[in-house]
Amino acid sequence: MNTATSGLMTAQGQLRVVSDNVANVNTPGYVRKVAEQRAMTTQGMGAGVEIARVRLATDRFLQAASFNAGAEAARQGVRYELFDRIQNLFGDPSGGTDFFSQVDEMFSAFAVAAEDPISSPRRQEALFRAEALFDESARIQTQIQAVREDADGRIQSAVDGANLLLEQIEALNIEISRASVTGADASGAESAQAKLIGELSELMDVRVSARTQGGVSVRTSAGVLLAGDGYATLEYQRAGSVNSESAFSEIWVTEPRGTKRSLAENITSGEIKGLLELRNVDAPAASERLAELVTRVADELNRAHNANSAVPAPATLTGRNVGQSFENAVAGFPAPPTSPWSIPPAWSRTRSRSSSRAGP
Numbered sequence: 001m002n003t004a005t006s007g008l009m010t011a012q013g014q015l016r017v018v019s020d021n022v023a024n025v026n027t028p029g030y031v032r033k034v035a036e037q038r039a040m041t042t043q044g045m046g047a048g049v050e051i052a053r054v055r056l057a058t059d060r061f062l063q064a065a066s067f068n069a070g071a072e073a074a075r076q077g078v079r080y081e082l083f084d085r086i087q088n089l090f091g092d093p094s095g096g097t098d099f100f101s102q103v104d105e106m107f108s109a110f111a112v113a114a115e116d117p118i119s120s121p122r123r124q125e126a127l128f129r130a131e132a133l134f135d136e137s138a139r140i141q142t143q144i145q146a147v148r149e150d151a152d153g154r155i156q157s158a159v160d161g162a163n164l165l166l167e168q169i170e171a172l173n174i175e176i177s178r179a180s181v182t183g184a185d186a187s188g189a190e191s192a193q194a195k196l197i198g199e200l201s202e203l204m205d206v207r208v209s210a211r212t213q214g215g216v217s218v219r220t221s222a223g224v225l226l227a228g229d230g231y232a233t234l235e236y237q238r239a240g241s242v243n244s245e246s247a248f249s250e251i252w253v254t255e256p257r258g259t260k261r262s263l264a265e266n267i268t269s270g271e272i273k274g275l276l277e278l279r280n281v282d283a284p285a286a287s288e289r290l291a292e293l294v295t296r297v298a299d300e301l302n303r304a305h306n307a308n309s310a311v312p313a314p315a316t317l318t319g320r321n322v323g324q325s326f327e328n329a330v331a332g333f334p335a336p337p338t339s340p341w342s343i344p345p346a347w348s349r350t351r352s353r354s355s356s357r358a359g360p
Helices: 004-025 061-092 099-115 120-182 187-203 271-307 325-332
Strands: 035-043 045-054 207-210 218-219 226-227 233-235 253-254 258-263
Touching: 004 035, 004 045, 035 325, 061 099, 061 120, 061 187, 061 207, 061 271, 099 120, 099 271, 120 218, 120 226, 120 233, 120 271, 187 207, 187 218, 187 271
Parallel strands: none
Antiparallel strands: 035 045, 207 218, 218 226, 233 253, 253 258
């Protein structure tokens, strides 16, 4: 009778596990449960069967590959998102109204003005185009710094989120260990813990290993202990307002046993890594390239201005119309002709100032 009863109870437990699996077949992150049964004996004789434990049908190798892929996807995803914001600052190249089209329009305006240098409207148009170009470059530079500031704020949010996840993962470690000792079903806690570790792996790359007493140990790819014997804490203080000269504080991780390390040096992927790369490398590089372009434009304008400016500058200029064309008037002079219109020298309005000699 006892043997039959234990068989019925075991079958009921198996049905409960199967029911959970079927009910959660479309649940994201759900891991299938497996009920392991064992024979019971009394004084060397069979006394029925029981469920030894309910475990998750988890392949540790596939799980590690999933965590690594998720971390790298999060790293590249956040970089793409913020890079796209920077690209949009320059406009659509196919629309004819982007920043680089303004460079072409400015030089075209100066070329038109050179054909009729005494035309005030053409000179004003050239000056207007130059003014608009440098104003737009200043706006883009400001917005690039705003993207860096946003990345810095998201780093702070990611650090706060990681701290909460680590605390919850360690709390579930305690619950799983307790269930392992008492023989209770810990599959629900293990499923919840696996989901939390998946979320953590999107913030930073992690390595997970099973503990003999139940639960898991979580480390970064470089081996920094995050959870398993207590939980680590992350510390970061965002910079606030960001400009090209801003200095950022380090992200520190304090292991459960008190060792303090730099997080950035111990992770290779994840959202935090992507945000650090965008803030510290990618966005500053875009800003530098823009500054170099605008500085070269300013240098060319200053060069053309200086080449057509008298040194030293005359106090007054007088003249009269003699009825000659420009070519006939300057024929025979070895020096380049002096243009009757000039370009104000202070064109360098970007973050990197022009080093060209300004004309009088």
